[in-house]
Amino acid sequence: MPAFGSQVLRSITRDQLQAFLDRKAATLSRSVVDHLRWDLNAIFKTALSDGLVDCNPAAALFTPPCKPEGDKRVMTPDEIRLALSVLDLRERLMFRMAVFDGMRPGEILAVRLGNISEHSIFVDQRVYKGDLDTPKGYRGLVPAVAREKATGAPGASAGRDLSKCGRPCDAAAPRSCDSLLR
Numbered sequence: 733m734p735a736f737g738s739q740v741l742r743s744i745t746r747d748q749l750q751a752f753l754d755r756k757a758a759t760l761s762r763s764v765v766d767h768l769r770w771d772l773n774a775i776f777k778t779a780l781s782d783g784l785v786d787c788n789p790a791a792a793l794f795t796p797p798c799k800p801e802g803d804k805r806v807m808t809p810d811e812i813r814l815a816l817s818v819l820d821l822r823e824r825l826m827f828r829m830a831v832f833d834g835m836r837p838g839e840i841l842a843v844r845l846g847n848i849s850e851h852s853i854f855v856d857q858r859v860y861k862g863d864l865d866t867p868k869g870y871r872g873l874v875p876a877v878a879r880e881k882a883t884g885a886p887g888a889s890a891g892r893d894l895s896k897c898g899r900p901c902d903a904a905a906p907r908s909c910d911s912l913l914r
Contacts, residue, residue, distance in 0.1 A: 746789040762798040
């Protein structure tokens with residue numbers, strides 16, 4: 733591992749690994765530092781199973797406080813209308829699935845005609861690194877609108893209701909997503 737130079741894996745201690753994470757936390761987000769911690773744990777688990785180390789010093793690591801996240805910019809209703817007005821049909825639909833339905837890019841790219849009904853999209857695949865894969869956060873094949881109707885809570889599911897935004901709109905925003913497509 734470059735951060736530890738030519739140090740032998742067996743000689744790396746938990747304190748050294750924690751200090752490494754502490755340094756990274758000063759400039760990186762919590763999710764990146766979490767992934768580093770998971771990766772270090774996986775490296776040492778593999779080394780342990782291969783007999784290269786006697787114990788896993790990464791097992792007890794914790795994610796330190798990380799740099800504060802910056803403000804997240806959100807599109808205004810006028811910016812959304814502008815974007816929709818300049819996009820061609822295919823790109824407008826993809827934009828709409830991402831913005832209003834919360835679909836991830838890989839889920840959008842994996843949509844098949846057979847999974848589209850009048851008011852929902854059945855998401856059972858995604859494109860990941862060029863291959864079809866199970867969607868991130870996959871919890872079973874449940875059509876979104878059916879779950880939404882059962883719970884009575886718009887937006888409470890991971891679903892994709894194409895007829896409404898599924899969230900309250902402010903006075904400046906259109907009453908439904910459909911009006912933005914026109």
